[in-house]
Amino acid sequence: MNWFKLASPAAFYPFAGRLIPRFGLAALVLVLIGFDWGFFLTSDQLGGSNPQKEYYRIIFVHVPAAWMSMWLYLVLAAWSAIGLVFNTRLSFMMAKAVAPTGAIFTFLALWTGALWGRPSWGTYWDWDPRLTSELLLFFLYIGYIALHSAIDDTRRADRAAALLAIVGLVMVPVIFLSINCPDPTQCASLHQRSDPGSIHLSILIPMLSMTLGFWAYSFAAVFARLRTIILTREADSAWAREVIAQEART
Amino acid sequence: MLDVTDLACRRGERDLFSGLGFQLPARTLLHVRGRNGSGKTSLLRVLCGLLRPDAGSIRWRGENIRELAEDYHRDLLYFGHLNGLKADLTGLENLRIASTLDQAPVDEDAIIEALARIGLEGFEDLPTRMLSQGQKKRVALARLILSKAPLWILDEPFTALDVDAVEFLQQLISAQVADGGSVVLTTHQEVPLTRGAIQRLTLGETVDDLDAATPAAH
């Protein structure tokens, strides 16, 4: 397969169309495995130095959602940079399509974090560095979406929002540093320091399965959104007319 | 000197022009015509490098203007719909700043003389917001007198000018062409030249217009 060919919207449109059901199915299966494992194969209580009861199961969605939110912002900024450097239309559309899904996962990370915080810390919102970082990431997503929708001219909207995404990406390490280390001389204010090696396998497997499920879901959702964006923007071209005429009949 | 090939420009959902190509040698004036909305201003902004074309290339003395960037802008004088004057500054200050930024600073006497030539003697120390529309335009046009740029791109320079000023501007343009420069301009006015060539470019109407009768190209 010639991958460069896929850079043209005309070739990518049907390609994405074929992939959506596959990713959708993969997402469903993986999420179900994660759910099933997490609820029926893990113990009800978490012992150790930090004993937790059933509510710890929230991490099976919280952690994957938080991971996805950060990963998708990277994807968003990467496509923005590619678009600005190589001036490829599809990259901008890709970035635009990623943003809402990323924002949803960020919101979910915040929501599930709050619900975990209440039984765990006794409050829905604590200025925990990781939750605060998610909150700021959420603002960055909202900024991208707001700027893009405030500009009528598509090209300016694409490029301006892309630049904002890159500026955001450059600032993210600094923002996270300032949140994690409000005192520059010591940075250990995390509520719970987690060491990936110490996580029990029965917890890690559902968490990873759920993450992969969310990842596949993101592919499906982003491709679906991308197809609509492509069609709207390319409506004048011959291939798009054919597609529209064809799909309108079915 | 200016070499345009296969230029295309879209604004929003609409194709303004495509496959546009021409060469503009020295000692030439390019007169761009077309109806309202036919893309005249967009074309001029593309030629300035303010607007990125959707296809095609523009070369200045053989090099792409994207790569020349600032070097191209040094050779260029653009006169847009807006006068580009700060209303709170005097004509003198406006022109002094403009010439400093163009890296061709001129002394105060030259500016005062330029303003006098364009008929604004005694107005040089007034904030431009106190001037009339036509006078503001004259202050802005005084940049043409001070400019040494070989390429002028002028968007509707004749509007809001009275008969004397129009005639003076025509002389300026024809002097620029005679001195070996090039001028691109949009106007409904004819510009008589003493020396040099005139090219005409008509941007066609979109065929969606019901009464579109003009042929697409001349």
Add this chain to the structure above:
Amino acid sequence: MMAFFSQGGYGGYVWGAFGMTFGLLLIEILQLRASQRKTLTRLSRLLRLRAPRQTASSAGRAQGTAGTKS
């Protein structure tokens, strides 16, 4: 079964988290479906409207080239 739903008394938190997650993702899917359908109908209507004119005038573009007169 009851134990599954009550989650040791933390059912509200656990199901609140999972419910919001799956709910939001479902809403996103439905919203994507709806917007795709809406775009298709809008574009096909637009095409139908334009079609007769398009054939009459062969191309919807303006073109220009310069000729020299001295």
Add this chain to the structure above:
Amino acid sequence: MFRVFYCVLARDITLAMRRRTDVLTTLFFFVIVVSLFPLGVGSEREQLRLLGPGVVWVAALLASMLALERLFAADYDDGTLEQLLLTGQPLAVLVLGKVVAHWLLTGLPLVLIAPLVAMQYHLSPPAIWVMMAALAIGTPVLSLIGAIGAALTLGLRGGGILLSLLILPLYVPVLVYGAGAVSVSAIDIADTEPYLSLLSAFLLGASLLAPLAAAAALRISLE
């Protein structure tokens, strides 16, 4: 290059001096916001001393952001911005000139008036000095980062509110370390050094990168 930088700087300052009220508006906005807090949270001294650094910094953030809206807008409206893009000078240098002028007109007054508002919060004299130093290093960073947002939202409807949405999250590091420095100074003045050096590092980074980003944003917005 220094000549054009200076030219733009002098131009913007001359312009502001002909409309002096604009400068004072920002300053009074800052003073009013800071003065409102004690009315809202109560005037207990100990509490005010704790809140002071954060309140002053948040007010500075808002004041600098409000003023930013005008950074490029006036030039955009009268066409001089277009001319600035076509001057044949590196646009980033011109942007830096405008930002420096903007800071001198809106940021510097905040630094100078800081002792006055600090007294409203019963800050100790050393804390006041630290606050002035932190504001002097931090507010230019705000102007620099804000210039990117101002360039991106140029000419948009609702530009001001959009600008705050885009820019305020990016101000967080300056807020954290700026306010942190003042809070820490109450314990030991020597502890403020890492805070101020971090702020200085931000200033260095921002003055190198932000003008480039703002120049790119201006090019995009003027297309």
